[in-house]
Amino acid sequence: MNHLTTAVNKTVIITGGSTGLGFHTARHLAAHYPGWHIIIANRSVSAGQEAVQSIRQQTPTASIEALALDLGSLAHVRAFAAALIDRKLPPIHVLICNAGLQMVTDSRTVDGFETTFGVNHLGHYLLTQLLLPHLVAPARIINVSSGTHFSSADGGAAEKGGMPDPAYTTAQAAAFPPPVNGGDMQFIGRQRYSTSKLANLWHTYELVRRLAKDTHLPRPITVNAFDPGLMPGTGLARDYSPVMSWMWESVLPRIPALARLVFRAEPTPMPVSGANLARLAVDPAWEGVTGQYVQGAQAVPSSPASHDERVAYELWESSKALVKLTPGEMALA
Ligand SMILES: NC(=O)c1ccc[n+]([C@@H]2O[C@H](COP(=O)([O-])OP(=O)(O)OC[C@H]3O[C@@H](n4cnc5c(N)ncnc54)[C@H](OP(=O)(O)O)[C@@H]3O)[C@@H](O)[C@H]2O)c1
Numbered sequence: 001m002n003h004l005t006t007a008v009n010k011t012v013i014i015t016g017g018s019t020g021l022g023f024h025t026a027r028h029l030a031a032h033y034p035g036w037h038i039i040i041a042n043r044s045v046s047a048g049q050e051a052v053q054s055i056r057q058q059t060p061t062a063s064i065e066a067l068a069l070d071l072g073s074l075a076h077v078r079a080f081a082a083a084l085i086d087r088k089l090p091p092i093h094v095l096i097c098n099a100g101l102q103m104v105t106d107s108r109t110v111d112g113f114e115t116t117f118g119v120n121h122l123g124h125y126l127l128t129q130l131l132l133p134h135l136v137a138p139a140r141i142i143n144v145s146s147g148t149h150f151s152s153a154d155g156g157a158a159e160k161g162g163m164p165d166p167a168y169t170t171a172q173a174a175a176f177p178p179p180v181n182g183g184d185m186q187f188i189g190r191q192r193y194s195t196s197k198l199a200n201l202w203h204t205y206e207l208v209r210r211l212a213k214d215t216h217l218p219r220p221i222t223v224n225a226f227d228p229g230l231m232p233g234t235g236l237a238r239d240y241s242p243v244m245s246w247m248w249e250s251v252l253p254r255i256p257a258l259a260r261l262v263f264r265a266e267p268t269p270m271p272v273s274g275a276n277l278a279r280l281a282v283d284p285a286w287e288g289v290t291g292q293y294v295q296g297a298q299a300v301p302s303s304p305a306s307h308d309e310r311v312a313y314e315l316w317e318s319s320k321a322l323v324k325l326t327p328g329e330m331a332l333a
Helices: 020-032 045-058 074-086 115-134 171-175 185-213 242-251 256-263 270-282 309-322
Strands: 010-015 036-042 063-068 092-097 135-144 221-227 293-295 298-300
Touching: 010 020, 010 115, 010 270, 020 036, 020 045, 020 063, 020 270, 036 045, 045 063, 063 074, 074 115, 092 115, 092 270, 115 135, 115 171, 115 185, 115 309, 135 185, 135 270, 171 185, 171 309, 185 221, 185 309, 221 270
Parallel strands: 010 036, 010 092, 036 063, 092 135, 135 221, 221 293
Antiparallel strands: 293 298
């Protein structure tokens, strides 16, 4: 396709597009899908702008910009959505909820939520609610989950990469866990991460169910979850000790055999996962597909727990209360 002659007439938003998976997704989109305006949305303005520069170096005609978004602040998410809706953008057809972190310190968002759950689930839940009425059909929403959502009992050890099983009771408990006094914070933090990735699946499937019953929003809006596979080299380990972050960011990507040994899982290069996510987000090959868990380039079954409709309902309703969704902000019953 010729970038110079292709009109830019659709917008795709990628949360957390400054590094790791989101960056490689944006880069692939810019290089291969010239009709799209790409918005990468993360906290660090300078990192976002550097990512844009780097993508423009490879694809000078890319239509791409970076906007500041902090999913750890409900006020910021609301301000971001309002500003986005006010702008004269090509129609927004795709929202990729990719940003994520894995806190192994006992941390809280400005709203008082445990940070991993607050950012990975609650921030995206609110953003999705606010943007839903502004998506233009055919629209796609992708929630980036992870193989860590499996439990060992599912036989999903290969996807888990040695991470602890998720542990979920209620959204209230996940948002406001008691302070960790003397516990194994590394284990607890990693378990909170697995749990947040299971929440991404409950959110995905509940959204699909509610969209199917909705009569107001334009159709189709498809919603899928994505597992990029194990990708050493991203910024995901930045809350770990300097030695562990260095291993994750600099050593393991160069020595896949070591990554295999440490995580008991096959690593996937970031550009490969980025290309897979970009295709899931915009490629005609995935048109009309909804309610799937896509691992790499293939739809596969997610864990039995992820299909628990009772928990998904509780998560949705409790999240609505936790983010204080107003009647005017509720796009779906
Ligand atoms: N790496 C893996 O092996 C792996 C495996 C399975 C799934 N995943 C999933 O892939 C997704 C991307 O992770 P990654 O590995 O690519 O990590 P990463 O390199 O650290 O990327 C995370 C992105 O999220 C942004 N971010 C973090 N906190 C944010 C916040 N509060 N508000 C807005 N943006 C925020 C970061 O930018 P700022 O810090 O500037 O905000 C960054 O752009 C995550 O959902 C992760 O769970 C990763």
